[in-house]
Amino acid sequence: MNHYQGHVKKILSDTYLWICLFFIAIYTIIFSIFAIEKHQAYHSGIDLAVYEHLFWSTINQGSFFTSTLEGVNTFGVHFSPILFALIPVYILHPATETLLVLQTLLLGGAALPLFSIARHCIDDKAGIIVASAYLMYPALHGVNLTDFHVVCFASLFFFSAFYFLKTENFRLFFLFVLLLACTREDLIPISVMICIYGAWQVKRSSKDYKSFLIIAGILAAWFLIVIGAIMPALIPDGSSAGGHIFQYQKMMEGFGHYQINRLTHAALLLAPILILPLFSPDILFIGLPGFLEIFLSPSPYYYSIEYQYSALIIPCLFIATVKTLSTIKNFDRHQISCLYKPILCCLLISGFICMFLFSPSPLRSGSFSKSYDPTITEHNLAMDEILASIPQDAAIGSQEDILPHISRRTNLYQGFNEKADYIIADNQTKFIDIFHNSANSLASWNMIYSKSGITVFKNPALHP
Template identity: 25%
Template sequence: MNRPAVLPWLLAAICFADYAALGLRDQARMLTSGFDLGIFDQAVRAYAHGQAPVTPLKGFGVNLLGDHFSPITALLAPFYRIWPSADMLLVAQAALFALAVVPLTRWAMRALGTWPAVIIGACYGASWGIASAAGFDFHEVAFGVLFLAFSATALGERRLTAAAVWALPLLLVKEDMGLTTAVVGILIATRGRRVLGLATAVAGLAGSLLEITVLIPMVNHHGYTYMNNVIPGASSASSAWGVGGLHADVHALVHAVAGLPNPVKIDTLVMLLAPTAFVALRSPLIWLVVPTLAWRFATDNPSYWGTGYQYSAVLMPIAAAAFIDGLIRWRRSGGRKSLIRSRIALAVALAVTAFLLPSRPTFGVLCPSNWSNSSHVAAAHQLLDMIPDGATVATTNRLAPQLTDRDTVTLLGTQLNLLRRNSWIIADTQGPPFPGTAAQLNQWLVMAQQQDGFRVVAEDDGILLLERTA
């Protein structure tokens, strides 16, 4: 067996085991949430039964395609029929993240040699953006990570048709990813394939515009509800988005970008580039991060600025590819000095990644305490088992993904006017309250008993199970 050929797959297998263990243990320990694992579980479950991706956690009758345009998740439907569980989504995400190691490592091996490839593959696998995403439920961006790894690798190797082919499916991942596709097209054009590059860029821009202004509003009559979230002061996008509305939104974007300097944003940029020893800046491939960073930094929502959650996952394969390309450009300059600089850069990348690793969720799988369940989790499972399959349940955020694969689940507190649709309520009063506060959660539970005909049928360790009697 050819050992160099096996190496990328070995790295991918190690990464997969780590990501999958993290996701499955989080689910087993009830550290996942209805927002977002439960939402995607409901959507994929609907796809698996040939239905529209309606997600009761978002609201009764709410189609997830009217929230974000992510039809790519329908590809998981056949697997869900075989393994109908939220666990399947976590394992699938782990596989998508891990498979991105393969094209990056293969390219690095061909261009730089075995040990540089091992270091770069390991640095991607242990990167903070992937770790944060793997430690926070399931998200459609897992597909984007894989597509970008293949597309950026193809760009770096000047396989320009392949780069375009891998970039176009990004349009099915999320409505903003068409902008990244457009940058892929621009880079293709600068490498000599102008017609192909222009076509890819136009497809990316037109695709995002179509999704935001037509396809999402077709499903959601409120239009694209994230426009104001991404561009402060912008109007909601709809099929009626006219010239005046477009002008206003562009003005709002310019106003937002003018205030970009911010310690959190700067920290994100440093965190992105430091694991590449800033060598990624030598490569034009680094331009692929601009669309994602632009909309995140332009918003007035601080949760988009930093290094948490899933928002930076798609940046990790780009940074790794730009790192490889930057090292190649150094090597092409020839001489012993460029070789020494490359080795120093690889050592810095490995050191920075190793320094950041202990603070990341993926490192937690090595802690023995993460492999045992608390008495609180055991009590929750006892009460969850009392809810019959096919029931309609209102629950708290942490308990939701424990039920979405078998019941119709809504989030307690978000749809009080629709509480009469539910037959059961199960609430963890000790868990982090979402939405609202602990006091509001207790108020909702009292209201359910006094006004909506629920009674407590079981209680254990701060977890209440209520059933409708009227």
Template identity: 25%
Template structure:
């Protein structure tokens, strides 16, 4: 009697590679973001803003973020109702760390479809190399390092959509793409771009599928336009989308204003060209230019480069995160074709490029945020942080606090927190300031400047952090 047939070890291991990589990336991303939080190294007010919105969702309330202004509904600033999905986890663990861990999990999850699709096209080892390059890409590292943002939901959605597209699962690609309209207001245009690529690829095989994809593209554009011109203004106290000013003339297009009439495409052209070089050279070796999937990056690059805000042009912050799955899977698509090119040099280049981009990502990581994990101090909570937290613990639950970046994310889970200088019409119980830069020479005089009709006394000062209480 012949022995039972068993799967080969290689076959057993192959499906696990994307998931093992995702687990390792999750641990690295979580360690980085939690470590930054434990070191009081929050970079902006965004973490506090998102926590206030999620806190409201968790208590079945409108997503008011007082950091943006007393009573401000966050849906009137950016349309990101997808963050409500974090409410159950936040209700159980009401801390900003919940948001950071969720972001780490979502970004790490995106490595699964990227690695899986690349392995399906190129083989296990080259696919894993592209997965490693993707997971360590500078765009994802910058996003993890910059607190929490809603785009962490967009990254896996785009990755799964493009994986389905490459596997010719057109319906799956469109279904994965459609929820992007609930992540951020501009991503309806990304939905349209994905749908157009689906239509282009389907046009010779199924005219009906191509027309359906074009319908989804139109729906994506319509969703973005309605969100920008109707939905967000409906939640905004100024009845407008306040970021029109950053892409040209102020105003609402429905009222006759052209938001692109004063576009700033040539402003900062050097920075923009460097950003394009960073996107295309170390991440894809320029070969992604041979794939139509790269069209999916155009909406994001378009609004960023048309903007008058220089923060959008460069490689910092989280703005390039949504481009990373596009670039990696465009590269996988291009490599799968280049391997059969009649040009010997192109076949050779395609053969070695996966290892090259993986090596480049590893080398660049020595200068990127994940390199901080090699420092033992990254895992220790500094004594100064404990001292500051003990001082802030003197603020009772439910108190109103005016704060800047450092203290705000330590208080938003249990207090009503306003951004310093924007608590119009509200006289807060406390003022908490990070004054480590010594930019405020007299904190009590500064408090009088903020609230001339109230008197505040210093009740705590630790390592440059100051707490004032209203008398």
């Protein structure tokens, strides 16, 4: 039997690995269904429309990641070179569902390197339980079901980099650190922190740590170039789509507001994992840039598990959980305590309970209301028919829950825009407010449809 055959046989007989893969498959199937149902029930938002329009226009029009929805090149809003890797995937099946399923697969698939880290640092059972706790994590569900965002790569790249650091495969460690840095500009500082942590780890083992610091320095310089030169250069003067570089400048503004929201968010992040990360401050230090971005942000959306921003810190929280469990087990081994097995059981139970209490998904039950109703109504079906009747080459202005359903066309606009051929408004959603300031302008447009709260206006400049 050669080395390859022996490796394959080992994988096929690895029961714990197959259990982990089974859980990942279940998660991927369930949350792909949830994400698609949410979209079909018109609960998606502007970000899903933006990303699909970026892919569609780049492939079909050569517009190089520029969307009429944002009005600027998307690399000025978020610097995400990883988007190039998604183009071949979208070409294979150019549909909104492709992005939703891909995001679910990436988030769920990150449980595999996390499982590998936990079994390497602790044992097989810990690997399964930590991976399960991750897949049941309410904040992960919020990331998964909030449109589509490139931060869905963060956990996979972070966990993979950490695994290869622990197994001393430094080439692959640096590869995944660089991939993490290519995901989004606010993940570059976290990549720097991983390299600094890696330098500290290998120095303790009397190994050469200089390459880690060199890469950290290069990434730090790259971050300053990205936010100081590249992103501003891609944003026209006076544009309101300035991206997050302006948020970094205003990070402390509004810190006195929404304090309860911040505390609640922290509690919902830590409760499912029994506040175990707090006992590994060295790991939490890696995620410091992400924690600062979230908890110092003037936007209340950042401190809510129902949005995508938790993806910045979820990986760090789970690596810290593994580190704490490893420490507790070592205490048990030296007869200092007997807490490891009870805590491991409590982690599984806590994850299960918190999933049903707090998950921003249809899994949520009890006295807590669901974040959205996945039921496809007659109103949704009527909107589908109306959207299908609009010419494919027409420019459309609409609200953010409608735009993801028409994102594969040349020109899209959020709200009223005089360049649009048609304006579609649905007054049965909260997003109708976007048209209130445009009432006078719409008065001169031709109303060609008005029924069941759906109104379609046609630009008077178009021929009847």
